[in-house]
Amino acid sequence: KAGVTQTPRYLIKTRGQQVTLSCSPISGHRSVSWYQQTPGQGLQFLFEYFSETQRNKGNFPGRFSGRQFSNSRSEMNVSTLELGDSALYLCASSLAAGIMGYTFGSGTRLTVV
Amino acid sequence: AQKVTQAQTEISVVEKEDVTLDCVYETRDTTYYLFWYKQPPSGELVFLIRRNSFDEQNEISGRYSWNFQKSTSSFNFTITASQVVDSAVYFCALRGNTGTASKLTFGTGTRLQVTL
Numbered sequence: 001k002a003g004v005t006q007t008p009r010y011l012i013k014t015r016g017q018q019v020t021l022s023c024s025p026i027s028g029h030r031s032v033s034w035y036q037q038t039p040g041q042g043l044q045f046l047f048e049y050f051s052e053t054q055r056n057k058g059n060f061p062g063r064f065s066g067r068q069f070s071n072s073r074s075e076m077n078v079s080t081l082e083l084g085d086s087a088l089y090l091c092a093s094s095l096a097a098g099i100m101g102y103t104f105g106s107g108t109r110l111t112v113v
Numbered sequence: 114a115q116k117v118t119q120a121q122t123e124i125s126v127v128e129k130e131d132v133t134l135d136c137v138y139e140t141r142d143t144t145y146y147l148f149w150y151k152q153p154p155s156g157e158l159v160f161l162i163r164r165n166s167f168d169e170q171n172e173i174s175g176r177y178s179w180n181f182q183k184s185t186s187s188f189n190f191t192i193t194a195s196q197v198v199d200s201a202v203y204f205c206a207l208r209g210n211t212g213t214a215s216k217l218t219f220g221t222g223t224r225l226q227v228t229l
Contacts, residue, residue: 033216043204043219056216088156097215098208099146099165104158 002027004093004105012111018079021108025072025093031055032074033102034066037088046089049074050097081112115140117207119220126195126227134190134223136205142166144210147181147188148217152202161203164188195227 005024013019025032034046045058049068066076072093078085088109092102116139126132138147149161162172164181172179176193192199202224206217 031215035217042221043206043217045216045218048215058216090156090158092158092217094215098217101148101160101163102217103160104150106155106157109156 004091004103006089006091006105006108008108009106010109010111012113013081014113015081015083017081018077019081019110020075020077021089021091021110023074023076023091023093023105025074025091026095026103029093029095029103030072031094031097032068032072033092033094033098034074034076035090035092036060037090037107038084038086043090046076078110083112086110086112115142115145115207115209115218117205117218117220119203119205119223121223122221123224123226126225128196128227128229129194130227131191131193132195132225132227134192134203134205134225136188136190136220138186138188138205138207140207140209142209142211146208146210148206148208149179149188149190150204150206152204152222154201158204161190192225195225197227197229200225200227 031050033048048056052068063079068074088107090107091105094102118137145166147164150158178191180189202222204222205220
Protein backbone atom coordinates (compact mmCIF):
# COMPACT_ATOMS: atom_id res chain seq x y z
CA LYS A 1 0.00 0.00 0.00
CA ALA A 2 1.13 3.55 -0.61
CA GLY A 3 3.00 5.24 2.21
CA VAL A 4 2.73 8.77 3.51
CA THR A 5 3.24 11.25 0.69
CA GLN A 6 4.58 14.71 1.31
CA THR A 7 4.85 17.42 -1.29
CA PRO A 8 6.89 19.24 -2.27
CA ARG A 9 10.10 17.47 -1.38
CA TYR A 10 12.20 20.65 -1.40
CA LEU A 11 11.25 24.29 -1.14
CA ILE A 12 13.16 27.54 -1.09
CA LYS A 13 11.36 30.64 0.12
CA THR A 14 12.28 34.20 1.01
CA ARG A 15 11.87 35.73 4.44
CA GLY A 16 8.41 37.19 4.90
CA GLN A 17 6.74 34.86 2.43
CA GLN A 18 4.32 32.14 3.35
CA VAL A 19 4.40 28.46 2.48
CA THR A 20 1.98 25.55 2.35
CA LEU A 21 3.10 21.94 2.74
CA SER A 22 0.95 18.96 1.91
CA CYS A 23 0.66 15.49 3.39
CA SER A 24 -1.40 12.54 2.19
CA PRO A 25 -1.63 9.84 4.85
CA ILE A 26 -1.84 6.11 4.36
CA SER A 27 -5.27 5.09 3.15
CA GLY A 28 -7.52 4.47 6.13
CA HIS A 29 -5.42 6.51 8.55
CA ARG A 30 -7.40 9.39 9.99
CA SER A 31 -4.73 10.89 12.22
CA VAL A 32 -2.03 13.13 10.81
CA SER A 33 0.75 14.73 12.86
CA TRP A 34 3.39 17.23 11.85
CA TYR A 35 6.91 17.55 13.20
CA GLN A 36 9.70 20.03 12.62
CA GLN A 37 13.28 18.79 12.59
CA THR A 38 16.21 21.18 12.95
CA PRO A 39 19.83 20.55 13.93
CA GLY A 40 19.46 22.74 17.00
CA GLN A 41 16.08 21.71 18.36
CA GLY A 42 15.77 18.19 17.04
CA LEU A 43 12.34 16.73 16.34
CA GLN A 44 9.53 18.82 17.72
CA PHE A 45 5.79 18.22 17.58
CA LEU A 46 3.81 20.86 15.71
CA PHE A 47 0.22 19.62 15.72
CA GLU A 48 -2.05 16.66 15.20
CA TYR A 49 -5.30 16.39 13.30
CA PHE A 50 -7.95 13.74 13.55
CA SER A 51 -11.12 13.73 11.47
CA GLU A 52 -10.57 17.34 10.40
CA THR A 53 -10.13 18.56 13.98
CA GLN A 54 -6.92 19.75 15.56
CA ARG A 55 -6.44 17.57 18.60
CA ASN A 56 -3.08 18.68 19.87
CA LYS A 57 -0.76 21.57 19.28
CA GLY A 58 2.88 21.97 20.12
CA ASN A 59 4.66 25.03 21.36
CA PHE A 60 4.98 26.99 18.13
CA PRO A 61 3.90 30.53 17.29
CA GLY A 62 0.62 31.25 15.59
CA ARG A 63 2.42 31.64 12.27
CA PHE A 64 2.27 27.86 12.09
CA SER A 65 -1.14 26.51 11.26
CA GLY A 66 -2.66 23.49 9.66
CA ARG A 67 -5.82 21.83 8.57
CA GLN A 68 -7.15 18.46 7.57
CA PHE A 69 -9.60 17.71 4.83
CA SER A 70 -12.39 15.17 4.72
CA ASN A 71 -10.18 12.73 2.83
CA SER A 72 -7.65 12.97 5.70
CA ARG A 73 -5.10 14.85 3.62
CA SER A 74 -3.48 17.58 5.64
CA GLU A 75 -1.75 20.85 4.93
CA MET A 76 0.38 22.99 7.13
CA ASN A 77 1.00 26.65 6.53
CA VAL A 78 3.74 28.90 7.78
CA SER A 79 3.21 32.62 7.33
CA THR A 80 5.77 35.43 7.50
CA LEU A 81 8.67 33.05 7.15
CA GLU A 82 11.78 33.56 9.24
CA LEU A 83 15.26 32.19 8.67
CA GLY A 84 14.77 29.95 11.70
CA ASP A 85 11.89 28.19 10.00
CA SER A 86 14.38 26.42 7.75
CA ALA A 87 13.90 22.77 8.64
CA LEU A 88 12.77 19.35 7.57
CA TYR A 89 9.02 19.11 8.09
CA LEU A 90 7.81 15.58 8.63
CA CYS A 91 4.28 14.31 8.47
CA ALA A 92 3.17 11.14 10.21
CA SER A 93 -0.04 9.20 9.87
CA SER A 94 -1.48 6.69 12.28
CA LEU A 95 -4.41 4.37 12.56
CA ALA A 96 -5.14 4.54 16.27
CA ALA A 97 -3.79 7.86 17.51
CA GLY A 98 -0.30 6.47 17.41
CA ILE A 99 -0.81 3.62 19.84
CA MET A 100 0.18 1.13 17.17
CA GLY A 101 2.85 3.39 15.73
CA TYR A 102 3.30 6.22 13.31
CA THR A 103 4.33 6.06 9.67
CA PHE A 104 6.33 9.03 8.52
CA GLY A 105 6.69 10.57 5.11
CA SER A 106 9.99 11.57 3.53
CA GLY A 107 9.50 15.14 4.59
CA THR A 108 9.63 18.55 3.00
CA ARG A 109 12.92 20.35 3.34
CA LEU A 110 12.22 24.05 3.60
CA THR A 111 14.98 26.58 3.19
CA VAL A 112 14.27 30.22 4.01
CA VAL A 113 16.71 32.73 2.53
CA ALA B 114 6.35 16.28 31.16
CA GLN B 115 7.81 13.59 28.97
CA LYS B 116 11.50 13.38 28.28
CA VAL B 117 13.71 11.04 26.27
CA THR B 118 17.47 11.03 26.63
CA GLN B 119 19.87 9.51 24.17
CA ALA B 120 23.23 10.29 25.69
CA GLN B 121 25.27 8.91 22.80
CA THR B 122 25.50 11.57 20.10
CA GLU B 123 27.59 9.54 17.70
CA ILE B 124 28.94 6.01 17.60
CA SER B 125 31.44 4.60 15.12
CA VAL B 126 31.96 0.88 14.75
CA VAL B 127 33.60 -1.45 12.30
CA GLU B 128 31.37 -3.79 10.35
CA LYS B 129 30.43 -7.00 12.20
CA GLU B 130 30.81 -5.37 15.60
CA ASP B 131 27.84 -5.36 17.95
CA VAL B 132 26.57 -1.96 19.06
CA THR B 133 24.05 -0.84 21.67
CA LEU B 134 22.17 2.43 21.50
CA ASP B 135 20.93 3.71 24.83
CA CYS B 136 17.58 5.33 25.57
CA VAL B 137 16.35 6.58 28.93
CA TYR B 138 12.89 8.06 29.31
CA GLU B 139 10.85 9.99 31.86
CA THR B 140 7.09 10.00 32.16
CA ARG B 141 4.46 10.13 34.88
CA ASP B 142 2.01 8.13 32.82
CA THR B 143 1.46 4.54 33.88
CA THR B 144 0.56 3.58 30.33
CA TYR B 145 2.93 4.69 27.63
CA TYR B 146 4.49 3.54 24.39
CA LEU B 147 8.09 3.50 23.32
CA PHE B 148 9.40 3.50 19.78
CA TRP B 149 12.62 3.32 17.86
CA TYR B 150 12.97 4.94 14.46
CA LYS B 151 15.81 4.91 11.94
CA GLN B 152 16.51 7.97 9.83
CA PRO B 153 18.70 7.35 6.78
CA PRO B 154 20.15 10.29 4.83
CA SER B 155 16.97 10.46 2.75
CA GLY B 156 15.22 11.90 5.80
CA GLU B 157 12.31 9.56 6.24
CA LEU B 158 11.79 8.14 9.72
CA VAL B 159 11.56 4.37 9.43
CA PHE B 160 9.63 2.57 12.16
CA LEU B 161 11.60 -0.20 13.86
CA ILE B 162 9.68 -1.21 16.97
CA ARG B 163 6.89 -0.30 19.35
CA ARG B 164 6.67 -1.40 22.95
CA ASN B 165 3.93 -0.63 25.46
CA SER B 166 4.62 -0.10 29.14
CA PHE B 167 2.95 -3.34 30.19
CA ASP B 168 5.08 -5.54 28.01
CA GLU B 169 8.62 -5.85 29.31
CA GLN B 170 9.46 -8.83 27.20
CA ASN B 171 12.57 -8.25 25.18
CA GLU B 172 12.29 -8.59 21.45
CA ILE B 173 14.58 -9.84 18.74
CA SER B 174 14.11 -9.24 15.05
CA GLY B 175 16.94 -10.58 12.97
CA ARG B 176 20.07 -8.67 13.92
CA TYR B 177 18.08 -6.20 16.00
CA SER B 178 17.12 -6.64 19.63
CA TRP B 179 15.55 -4.41 22.24
CA ASN B 180 15.91 -4.47 26.01
CA PHE B 181 13.07 -2.74 27.88
CA GLN B 182 13.57 -2.27 31.62
CA LYS B 183 10.93 -0.28 33.49
CA SER B 184 12.98 -0.37 36.69
CA THR B 185 15.63 1.80 35.07
CA SER B 186 13.32 3.54 32.56
CA SER B 187 15.46 2.34 29.71
CA PHE B 188 14.72 0.96 26.27
CA ASN B 189 18.02 0.06 24.67
CA PHE B 190 18.57 -1.11 21.13
CA THR B 191 21.29 -3.54 20.07
CA ILE B 192 22.45 -4.27 16.55
CA THR B 193 24.35 -7.52 16.27
CA ALA B 194 26.99 -7.93 13.58
CA SER B 195 26.51 -4.40 12.28
CA GLN B 196 26.57 -3.68 8.58
CA VAL B 197 27.32 -0.56 6.56
CA VAL B 198 23.62 -0.30 5.69
CA ASP B 199 22.91 0.24 9.38
CA SER B 200 24.57 3.65 9.19
CA ALA B 201 21.88 6.18 10.05
CA VAL B 202 20.54 8.31 12.87
CA TYR B 203 18.44 6.37 15.34
CA PHE B 204 15.74 7.99 17.44
CA CYS B 205 14.02 6.73 20.53
CA ALA B 206 10.57 8.20 21.14
CA LEU B 207 7.87 8.15 23.80
CA ARG B 208 4.12 8.52 23.53
CA GLY B 209 2.29 9.04 26.78
CA ASN B 210 -1.36 8.41 27.51
CA THR B 211 -2.64 11.60 29.12
CA GLY B 212 -2.92 15.25 28.19
CA THR B 213 -1.43 15.81 24.76
CA ALA B 214 -1.01 12.08 24.62
CA SER B 215 -0.80 11.43 20.95
CA LYS B 216 2.34 13.41 20.37
CA LEU B 217 5.71 11.73 20.21
CA THR B 218 8.56 13.04 22.32
CA PHE B 219 11.85 12.24 20.64
CA GLY B 220 15.34 11.92 21.95
CA THR B 221 18.10 13.84 20.24
CA GLY B 222 19.15 10.82 18.23
CA THR B 223 22.31 8.74 17.96
CA ARG B 224 24.25 8.84 14.72
CA LEU B 225 25.67 5.40 13.95
CA GLN B 226 28.51 5.12 11.50
CA VAL B 227 29.47 1.62 10.40
CA THR B 228 32.66 1.35 8.38
CA LEU B 229 34.34 -1.51 6.56
